[in-house]
Amino acid sequence: MSWVTTKLVRDLMHIGVMTCQADTLLVEAVRTLLRERLESLIVLDGHGHAVGMFSRREAVAVYGRSGVDMDELMSLTVADVMRSDIPEVPPDIPAPAAVQIMLDRGVREIYLMHHAGGMSWPAAVLRFADVLNYLAAESEADLADKGHSAPRKSPIETFMERYSNATKDHSETHSL
Secondary structure (H helix, E strand, O other): OOOOOOOEHHHHOEEOOOEEEOOOEHHHHHHHHHHHOOOEEEEEOOOOOEEEEEEHHHHHHHHHOOOOOHHHHHHOEHHHHOEOOOOEOOOOOEHHHHHHHHHHHOOOEEEEEEEEOOEEEEEEEEEHHHHHHHHHOOOHHHHOOOOOOOOOOOHHHHHHHHHHHHHHHHHHHHOO
16 A cells, blocks of 8 residues: 555545535525535525535534424524534645544534635535545545546636526525
């Protein structure tokens, strides 16, 4: 296993991050988490700016609170329960250091964010699953779809596509 070396976050990260709008109903966001087998979603405002993170933890916590009945639960939006801090790391730190940050913060996903022009948006994510895939890989070929060298759209193309979808969805939702 001579190909096994200490990897940087950029070598294991997953480019492309699932998002939702702040006004997405909690139940719809939970369905997305389950369908896509994700731990969390980045929450965007109507302009495509990242404003928080919604995870399985927030969903379970709101259910566990006393006094929350199912009618109230079904009317909550992601903005009602999201965390406003988005755990993030730079792409050029060792992956084991990023994993330790994840463990310290109690999260299973940590994000690589772009910040420009007063906006912040998610570019990539390092997940526990990415680390487990690395640990289980039998050869470098098993990691071909991971990291910055994997074939994909450029980060700006991905951002523009998601920004366009976010603002379109937001304006359609609120034009009714």
